[in-house]
Amino acid sequence: APDVQIEDGKGTILISSEEGETEANNHRKLSDFGIRNGSRLQADDFLQDYTLLINVLHSEDLEKDVEFEVVGDAPERIGPKPSEPASRNISNGSDDGAQPSTSTGNQH
Numbered sequence: 409a410p411d412v413q414i415e416d417g418k419g420t421i422l423i424s425s426e427e428g429e430t431e432a433n434n435h436r437k438l439s440d441f442g443i444r445n446g447s448r449l450q451a452d453d454f455l456q457d458y459t460l461l462i463n464v465l466h467s468e469d470l471e472k473d474v475e476f477e478v479v480g481d482a483p484e485r486i487g488p489k490p491s492e493p494a495s496r497n498i499s500n501g502s503d504d505g506a507q508p509s510t511s512t513g514n515q516h
Contacts (some may be wrong), residue, residue, distance in 0.1 A: 409455045414441060415448040422449070438464065 409425035424430040431504060433441075443449070445466035452459045470477060 410450055410451050410453040412451045414443060415450055415461075416442070423451075425454075 410423060411421060411425050412423040414420040414422065421430060422441065424432055429507075438447075445464065447464045449462040449464065450459060451462060467477070467495055
């Protein structure tokens with residue numbers, strides 16, 4: 409039962425765990441909500457007691473036909489963990505083992 413909101417100081421909810429509450433958002437683009445490079449989203453699932461922060465980063469370097477890519481920590485913002493050597497801090501985030509998603513389904 410996740411809720412996803414924009415960290416915009418207004419608490420704008422994109423996806424609600426309440427059925428039907430945000431259905432009108434399903435076919436809208438992120439840009440319709442003012443989400444752009446550097447925006448942050450917070451996904452909160454109270455049933456699992458789990459919160460995920462999502463940093464939206466614009467990239468011109470995606471492979472052909474790839475609309476978006478899900479990666480781990482964004483090195484530009486997070487930096488390497490103290491126990492990791494600095495050489496693991498790859499600027500494009502491609503060294504984390506994540507594979508690009510080719511899903512073309514609803515994007516929230």
